[in-house]
Amino acid sequence: MGSVEVKPAELKLAMQLIDQISSDTFKPEDYEDDVKKRMLEAIAEKVEGKEITAEPAETRGAQVIDLMQALKASLGKKGEAAASEKPRLAAVPSTSEKRKPAKQAASRPRAARKSARS
Secondary structure (H helix, E strand, O other): OOOOOOOHHHHHHHHHHHHHHOOOOOOHHHOOOHHHHHHHHHHHHHHOOOOOOOOOOOOOOOOOEOHHHHHHHHHOHHHOOOOOOOOOEOOOOOOOOOOOOOOOOOOOOHHHHHHHHO
16 A cells, blocks of 8 residues: 555544544443344334335435535634534536646657657
């Protein structure tokens, strides 16, 4: 694997987020096992003689989210949005916008190009 460079601001935000959501104790009674609950309901329906069919999985459209902005908002950094607000979607340039043409490299004389290839 290649090395990854982490910016100090990103590391600081990550550490703050971890500190904010971490807990010294785990209370399993605070959580609900949705899979077990659905399975028990399906078993109960089957025992009653009902036909059990699988529902198609819901598919969502992809959303582009600025992760740094979402992290800052969740930590309440610099007077930005509170954690209860949704992060803003990142702007995606439309294909109809005019783009500047790419810069062309300075052309070299033909003899210089041939010697550069050798």
